[in-house]
């Protein structure tokens with residue numbers, strides 16, 4: 001697989017047409033001409049259940065793409081296809097196509113371990129290793145055989161994760177001694193320590209208080225200068241605040257009575273939250289549904 005970072009730096013264009021209280025960041029108009037991921041006609045089965053159907057969307061480089069929608073509509077399932085985490089679920093099967101920089105992510109010669117190094121993941125509940133703060137960050141680089149000054153790498157990574165100032169005097173202490181928000185930033189540091197291109201985040205703030213949440217959002221915005229981020233969130237304000245593009249999913253029931261998730265609409269976040277094309281999106285974002 002080739003990796004090319006051809007995105008232009010983040011711009012400063014302002015104004016998205018969404019409610020002013022949701023706009024915290026100035027974003028550039030998303031460029032999807034040279035996507036990191038191109039998802040076409042994607043369906044995901046769990047055993048005989050076709051749980052998510054016919055998803056088509058793109059993820060632009062160094063952008064934040066949000067996935068929103070009611071519980072069970074398939075957001076996490078689609079997110080997991082982007083770094084082949086679904087491979088680890090018995091009975092899970094992917095149909096359709098997911099390309100990563102134009103190459104089939106599910107081709108037989110693609111190494112899923114390497115995929116997961118390049119495309120890291122942060123989970124809902126902060127899950128640091130039962131190790132020191134330092135070792136949480138150094139763990140990935142060490143097992144990847146990274147040489148060089150580990151102290152520098154740890155400092156640089158914790159700085160990028162906006163955590164260095166808070167932990168620099170207690171690097172040898174257990175990660176569990178940190179607050180939930182700090183633990184989540186440590187997990188983000190652990191993810192970026194192995195130099196990925198993409199960070200997938202599955203409801204990274206759902207276990208955090210509002211202040212810790214805003215810190216993570218600020219961090220996401222900073223990180224998007226360098227990394228491509230895809231976030232699943234239940235918090236629509238969060239999607240509106242931080243993302244460049246938004247995918248709205250919904251859950252339905254087919255003629256056979258089987259429940260399934262599908263993508264309703266994918267567009268620039270500004271458009272989704274001001275002039276959605278589909279009535280179901282409008283109903284959801286205005287709180288009339290879900």
Ligand SMILES: Nc1ncnc2c1ncn2[C@@H]1O[C@H](COP(=O)(O)OP(=O)(O)OP(=O)(O)O)[C@@H](O)[C@H]1O
Pocket residue numbers: 046051052069070071072073074075076077078089259261
């Ligand atoms: N490991 C699994 N095995 C079997 N079915 C699963 C599995 N994970 C998810 N599903 C099913 O796939 C569908 C989509 O679930 P998924 O968790 O992706 O939705 P979601 O939108 O992320 O939900 P939530 O917002 O509640 O986390 C659901 O019907 C769910 O039951």
